[in-house]
Amino acid sequence: MTVALIGGFLMIFLHFKNDRVRNIYSEVIALVTTVLVWIALIKADGSAVTLYRFTYGFTISFGVDGLSKLFAGMVSLMWPFALLYAFEYMKDDKRKNVFFAFYLMTYGITLGVCFSSNITTLYVFYEMLSLVTIPLVSHYGDHESMYAGRKYAAYTIGGASLAFFAVVIATVYGGGGNFIYGGSLGAARAASGNTMSMGMLQIAFLFGFFGFGAKAAVFPLHDWLPTASVAPTPVTALLHAVAVVNTGAFAVMRLTWYLYGADLIKGSWVQAACLIAAEFSLVYGAVQALRERRFKRRLAFSTMSNLSYMLFGIMLLTPMGYLGGLSHMLFHGVIKMSLFLCAGAFMRQTGKNYVFEINGVGRKMPVTFICYTLGALSLTGIPLFCGFISKWTLISAGADEGSALGIIGVVALIVSAFLCAMYTLTVSVRAFFPMKGKDFYADGTEGSAVKEAGWQMLVPVVVFTIANVLFGVFSEPIMSFLTKIAEGVI
């Protein structure tokens, strides 16, 4: 299992290659790591490996459990495709060495987060992830990008420092802060005779939730996400729709289900506060997305909204809710990835940014926009696509939970799904059915030279769309795997 991590760290030494070989080199590294990860996943036996000991019981250790398998598996399958897309997208860029170096390093560090088996390790890699992604956000180097990078840094590192409080409490008083399903804190507290006050633990949880939740763009710590959409599309697609933000959700999952355990916080004011934050973000993100005219920013707000679906599911503190959060983490990752890749393809081929500049481009870039439409339908929650499966699970969980906040959550989900239809499908309609006289890409206009994106960009888009549909139709095997995670069996 350590083998997989070493594969990730090898990439740190990727510097200063300066020809086409670089592309092949990067892809090979990524693929090798993916293969290693999958071997590790299949052969893992759940035992932890301790790498290093700090003082006071802070250790760096790794292990593989169900949740790690899910996240690592998902990340490792997506990275090679995103890399392929990036080759074409960044073709004309000047600073490719630096870009791909950091891109690959992020992969290794994300894997480190996946495989953390206690809160200290998670925290260390979490911070490293923040640091290594800042250059990626600021890549273009212009004023907007630098601002975005600074904002991202402020929010995510600030958030992590909030979470640090939880880390300390858990590790020092909680017997190492190990991740065990059902929570290790509860047992540790009982063992030490309940010396730690419940109130303190709850406050620590709140800090942890919002701290890690900053990466998951929970209101009010969400503002970095839309600003970060000025980053190159491979960055926004992979990191801000899949890896970085999902790490936030992942960390909250670890905090809630594996450190604290549902029973410790169920019914408390902390749960209510977190649920309210999640439900508010859900709707707020959707509303802001509707108002937004820049394509990638719209999708960024959509990500914010969808992440709060996951947080909502997690904070319901029932296995069904956790299942909803898990399934949405996986399915939303796939969907959002394909949506961002389509948006990026559009932006690169046309050089345009705004939604109202999309009129009629569907005829020129049909594959891209058909895939976009399928992704949009899935995000809204139309059956036969995977988004429906996770939405159904979340609605069931909210309804089953029975409390007022659960029902409000269901209503919030429905409202936000409707808004989602509006903010995604208007783009599809614009693309394929432009109003008379407003077709910017018809023959004879300046846009008529626009062509469909190249194979390196299309293949990932199509692959993710196929995954989207496949998961929607044949969801049973995945759902039963996820249910096992949600119930703590694996």
Next chain:
Amino acid sequence: MLILCSVLFPIIAGVIASNVKTNTRARHIAYSLICAITDVLVILALSSKGSVTVVKFFENVSFSFAVDDLGVFFLIAVMLLFTAVLFYSFEYMKMEKNEERFFGFYFVTFGAMIAMCMAENPVTMYLCFELLTLLSVPLVLHDETKEAVTAGLKYLFYSIAGALMGLPAVYLVYRFAGAAADFTYGGFIDPSKLAGHEGVFLAFIFIGILGFGTKAGLYPMHGWLPTAHPAAPAPASALLSGIIAKAGVFAVIRLLFYSVGTEILRGTWVQNAFIILAMITIFMGSMTAFLEKNLKRRLAYSTISQISYILLGIAFLSDEGLEGGLIHVLSHASSKACLFLCAGVFIYKLGIRNVEDLRGIGKRMPVTLWCFTIASLSLIGIPPMGGFISKWVIGSAALDSGMGALSILAPVVLIVSAFITAGYLLPIVIDGFFPGKDYKAPAISEEPSKLMTIPMIVLCAASVIMGIWGVNIVNAIMKF
């Protein structure tokens, strides 16, 4: 197997036919063939017994199809309408561009409606309902003018909102289901599971009625209808009012009669609210139609009003009410489609969109106006047309249902609305045939071609047949 064929064939064949580059005549022949084969497949599938499960989502939630009595009834309506309007469209679409796209989505919508009628459980029906919405939007915004695109988007968003409102209801019937969640007359809810949750359940079922009723134009979610109809090409409007709006009715029937079961709802606030909403819609729809000058928009408001007759019948939650509603489904479908096709003829041949310009139209195209007249009589409810018998049965169901004041009020609303309907339809007929002394008719006949008139005649005939034999037809199909 046949079930799946009848769903997939029109979809696949339609898409292929629309993308192959041939001349118009060959393509029209191809479309006619596709339509004929689909009709045959559906008729053969009508007698199939078993069910087909395509895919399972969760444990008891699967995507599967079967044919039952309600499905048979609606499928007849679907086939009649799609076939008749198809031939009409061959001629009408000459005035529009991009007809391949129109026909492609025409057949895909046809397939989606067939699928919905054959859905075996609420989730399958929900899926087909959503797909139906999405696939019929291109029919509405076909012209691609600002008006058409706005109308199409409004239709899309209202429909999605409606479907999403129906989603919790769908979820909850699964939650409280007894053995299996397949449509069963009388409902499949297990009362013991429901105990203690009735309040929430009823609330979400009501929201579900509003949601699925959106497609049927139930107040307050009727706003898309008057915008969508004038903007869409006439055959699309005929389909929308005629049969796609009935999909909303279908969904409500499936929800109330076949999922929840009437016993649970009888006498509850949900039933009362539903009846009142239906009556408000009937009244409001007719009044607004009366004031409207654009012919297609007038017919759109009329649709809002008329479909709520059906919903009113259903709202009394009795076999008799359902019977009356179903008669009206077929009768209104044929009459309204005929009216829209006539309106389309006025636009296609003469460019006339407003009612006041129709003076003397009967001298110029008598056959068309005769069809319009018969269809109007049916809508108003003059015997022996379909509209009369359905109103009679609905009124009778209201009186038999024992809902107190609402029981008496319902027939009154029906009668008043009949008068108002006469008020907004008969003047067109009268001014059309008797324009006054100083009207000069042109010498040449402006009657449209047979491709347009025969469908209209067929649809009129259908509404007359429903009038004479409607009760028998419904009772033959539906096993109450």
